[in-house]
Amino acid sequence: xxxxxxxxxxxxxxxxxxxxxxxxxxxxxxxxxxxxxxxxxxxxxxxxxxxxxxxxxxxxxxxxxxxxxxxxxxxxxxxxxxxxxxxxxxxxxxxxxxxxxxxxxxxxxxxxxxxxxxxxxxxxxxxxxxxxxxxxxxxxxxxxxxxxxxxxxxxxxxxxxxxxxxxxxxxxxxxxxxxxxxxxxxxxxxxxxxxxxxxxxxxxxxxxxxxxxxxxxxxxxxxxxxxxxxxxxxxxxxxxxxxxxxxxxxxxxxxxxxxxxxxxxxxxxxxxxxxxxxxxxxxxxxxxxxxxxxxxxxxxxxxxxxxxxxxxxxxxxxxxxxxxxxxxxxxxxxxxxxxxxxxxxxxxxxxxxxxxxxxxxxxxxxxxxxxxxxxxxxxxxxxxxxxxxxxxxxxxx
Amino acid sequence: xxxxxxxxxxxxxxxxxxxxxxxxxxxxxxxxxxxxxxxxxxxxxxxxxxxxxxxxxxxxxxxxxxxxxxxxxxxxxxxxxxxxxxxxxxxxxxxxx
Numbered sequence: 001x002x003x004x005x006x007x008x009x010x011x012x013x014x015x016x017x018x019x020x021x022x023x024x025x026x027x028x029x030x031x032x033x034x035x036x037x038x039x040x041x042x043x044x045x046x047x048x049x050x051x052x053x054x055x056x057x058x059x060x061x062x063x064x065x066x067x068x069x070x071x072x073x074x075x076x077x078x079x080x081x082x083x084x085x086x087x088x089x090x091x092x093x094x095x096x097x098x099x100x101x102x103x104x105x106x107x108x109x110x111x112x113x114x115x116x117x118x119x120x121x122x123x124x125x126x127x128x129x130x131x132x133x134x135x136x137x138x139x140x141x142x143x144x145x146x147x148x149x150x151x152x153x154x155x156x157x158x159x160x161x162x163x164x165x166x167x168x169x170x171x172x173x174x175x176x177x178x179x180x181x182x183x184x185x186x187x188x189x190x191x192x193x194x195x196x197x198x199x200x201x202x203x204x205x206x207x208x209x210x211x212x213x214x215x216x217x218x219x220x221x222x223x224x225x226x227x228x229x230x231x232x233x234x235x236x237x238x239x240x241x242x243x244x245x246x247x248x249x250x251x252x253x254x255x256x257x258x259x260x261x262x263x264x265x266x267x268x269x270x271x272x273x274x275x276x277x278x279x280x281x282x283x284x285x286x287x288x289x290x291x292x293x294x295x296x297x298x299x300x301x302x303x304x305x306x307x308x309x310x311x312x313x314x315x316x317x318x319x320x321x322x323x324x325x326x327x328x329x330x331x332x333x334x335x336x337x338x339x340x341x342x343x344x345x346x347x348x349x350x351x352x353x354x355x356x357x358x359x360x361x362x363x364x365x366x367x368x369x370x371x372x373x374x375x376x377x378x379x380x381x382x383x384x385x386x387x388x389x390x391x392x393x394x395x396x397x
Numbered sequence: 398x399x400x401x402x403x404x405x406x407x408x409x410x411x412x413x414x415x416x417x418x419x420x421x422x423x424x425x426x427x428x429x430x431x432x433x434x435x436x437x438x439x440x441x442x443x444x445x446x447x448x449x450x451x452x453x454x455x456x457x458x459x460x461x462x463x464x465x466x467x468x469x470x471x472x473x474x475x476x477x478x479x480x481x482x483x484x485x486x487x488x489x490x491x492x493x494x
Contacts, residue, residue, distance in 0.1 A: 098419075099417035100417075160416060197399075206423035207420060208425070216407035216408075217418060221417070221418050223411050224411055224416070227411075
């Protein structure tokens with residue numbers, strides 16, 4: 001039975017790690033994810049779990065050790081943020097291409113510079129093409145729930161890909177919220193034991209992992225990796241359905257909040273979804289049909305499903321908590337319109353950048369964006385793309 | 398998932414390749430002839446060789462076969478011509494050409 005508690009996002013994930021009790025966890029501390037390995041170390045020191053914790057000298061090493069341990073046959077995971085993820089870059093691709101179901105709990109933090117420790121999605125968005133499944137949490141409950149679901153997704157034989165479970169730095173990781181915790185036995189049963197079919201420490205059944213491949217093989221291998229990513233969508237939905245059946249909550253690819261009859265939809269990820277929902281509620285009271293599409297799974301990108309969900313509204317705001325420095329909008333702002341176009345949907349889209357490096361995104365900010373959507377749908381001419389929400393400019397003063 | 402890799406070749410369709418190109422067999426480097434990468438070639442002078450065997454263990458590719466306590470000529474299918482053996486030989490019995 002679920003138990004009510006109050007926890008920060010980091011505490012919630014550390015609690016889930018204790019319940020899953022993975023075989024190996026190499027980690028290096030970095031703000032704002034430091035508490036996760038710290039709390040896990042405490043659990044281990046207190047004899048509450050027996051994970052082999054490896055205090056490594058860098059994130060390059062933590063992901064290397066996770067890759068090595070996973071290849072050896074151990075259920076492996078690590079935690080990091082920001083520059084730590086950047087330092088893992090090379091190994092992120094190695095984990096995915098070697099088809100190793102490593103789990104990474106990421107606490108989103110901006111990348112330098114300017115050097116800053118607060119939340120945006122530039123770290124995980126930079127890693128969007130590394131072949132990792134990416135799942136984002138709105139709150140502590142989802143950070144806990146998503147982490148538990150990561151292992152059955154990653155380890156499914158149709159997938160065998162690593163999973164990055166993302167939560168917003170400080171906003172989610174450090175703020176204490178009410179949470180429902182599940183029984184250890186229920187979590188263990190849901191996650192199951194890890195019994196890989198092939199692994200290095202398997203006497204009498206030799207394998208080589210990550211061999212050099214000439215051009216005649218590499219392209220086929222990369223296609224097979226992409227095919228696994230495509231298949232993972234069904235697995236993510238199945239695992240979410242199983243989780244909902246067992247624990248009574250959660251979404252699969254995204255949450256549609258009051259989208260059914262919405263004229264104006266804000267597509268957003270992570271903790272700011274809460275403000276967007278509040279703004280939608282307030283606008284609904286004024287008769288404005290506002291809704292929020294909270295994207296949970298960014299990789300694989302649910303292009304067809306998003307296009308279908310946005311096909312009936314008048315205008316969509318696509319919200320990026322990340323800049324791509326391409327003069328054309330952040331990652332979501334590029335991929336969502338592409339998804340609409342490729343599926344023949346002609347819904348009007350306005351792109352926004354918000355909340356960089358921990359800048360607050362408030363309910364009134366969200367309401368302002370909904371107001372612009374209404375203007376745009378009504379033929380407003382002053383709509384600018386790629387606008388920064390809350391940016392100070394001389395023009396604005 | 399375990400596949401007989403001897404059935405896989407450079408014309409195999411993607412569905413027939415192993416996951417992550419894992420290789421389900423041991424010692425497969427024997428079949429991969431890397432000797433053609435060689436620029437310099439070691440030449441073994443049997444007359445000068447005292448069979449001290451200092452060369453065999455330093456070869457990074459294991460290309461100096463030793464049988465019954467005596468080294469034999471180089472395995473040119475896998476020798477990449479690095480020249481470490483020449484440096485290790487105290488008797489000038491290995492010359493790079």
